[in-house]
Amino acid sequence: MGPVILVLFLVGWVNFGPVSLGGSSVYLVTSGISMEPRFHSGDLAVLRPASTYTIGEIVGYHSPRIGVVLHRIIGETDGRFIMKGDNNDFVDTYHPAPSDVVGRLVWHVPKVGELVSTRTGRDVSLAVVGLSMVGLVGVPTARDRRRNRDRRRRETRGDGGSPWRRPLNTDASWGVLGVPGQAMAAVLIVLALLALVVGADGFTHTRTSRVATSTPYQQQGVWSYSAPASGTVYPGHVATTGDPLYESVAPIVAVRFAYSLTSAVPTSLHGSASLVGILSASDGWSHVFILGPVTPASGSTLTARGTVNLLQINQYLAGIAAQTHLGIGSALTYTLAITPRLTVNGEVGLQRVTLAPFSAPLSFNLFPTEAELVVNTPTSSLTTVTHPSLSGVLTGSTTVPTRLTFAGLHVGVTRVRTVVVWSLGVILLLLIILGLAVRRARRAPEYAQIVSRYGDVLVNVRTPDDWGDVPATEMNSIDDLIRVAEFQGRLVMHSEDDEGHVFFVRDLAQTYRYRPASDRRGPDAVGSRAPASESNRGESSVAPRVAEGST
Incomplete structure (x- = not known):
């Protein structure tokens, strides 16, 4: 699954990633009415650069006065394009060269830009769109942001004017929250998308799963014997494991076999064990006799005990020789193999296991006067003979949390x-709390809503001394005043006089002014307004802060 996700991510990033981060798309949020009815303020336009552009295509281009403009190519002259908004009855005054075009329209998402209405909010909202398309938030580098900011300042500085910074989608409801509220809303949306992605992964997997298990275990045995002895043949008057056994001084031998089942997980044994002696001759004859009682298992260990009487064994062989007329000193050789008889079942990690037969005899060569422990193979030693083992693996499956x-x-x-x-x-x-805050904020006085929505482009000033001397044009709405400021590249100023709050834009010979309805006096305070100014049908611009790859 990992390679598939990686391939999908790479394909998505190449198709929808910002140009500055290796992708092939440019993200713009529209503003204005010049491309209605197809585009409205707050729509998202995804552009992709092309080698050539043809008449009839909708493209975005850099305007030296108002930033990036999204209009249609309607003609070409002297190597430059003639542009026009679909809803305009005039062509654009600026004719862009192919190098001014940032890309042709390939994708249109209505109303995405209404999530936020400031530069900070715009960056986050575009990140949300990028996340929904490719599963990653694309953020422009600091270097890109500085370069784009400096370029826009150079392009939009007019004669005596100030650098213009236009807020994005100033009609958005969320704008009344200001930058902090919009940023918080955008962050919550990103977190919700991430939670949904993680949740989709979590709820498509079961809580538990079956996995194969492989548990090694080992059957182990430990042989030991001892015989009390007379005389000084054996130190301490006891023959121990590994010593030859002389019939004349140590005829009675106590034999012990300790069996255990071991593993990295808990084990247990069920069953019993006993010791038998197998007396055999080199010509194939054999005889079996019991050496001790049957012993039950206890936990994960089992111990069997028995006694070997060398005098009785020699007497028995002498009787066989007398009956067969073969002496013990003849060419025949005899061997005594002390063997455990195990009847056991085991459990390893609470799972029943079928144990392989475990037969590890302790063998002695019998001579007329002694019994000698057999350790005669090249790979054998006293330890390997007295500590036999057999390994196994228990395979199965178990339920584990996914x-x-x-x-x-x-x-x-x-x-x-x-x-x-x-x-x-x-x-x-x-989000509900933010929604209630939006609802409450929209009930605030109009001037407070304007400050919240346009605070990043407003300058608070004192009322000018020549307020009544310079001709003034009263604007129908704050949006009209913002368009004038954008077109002229000038600041929007805010002051409070005797009549209340006023927002205005000034040039050398004219003042454009808007006073909130609650602060108006006289006939203008009521009644219908005059028709919208011609500026409403100006060029439809997109937020100048949005550049290639910026989200």
């Missing part, structure tokens, strides 16, 4: 689901 991996962290599905549900609940609650 775990998902995020950024190198392994988290259980149950925890992922819990975190996602709680996160979405908290995000929804916070």
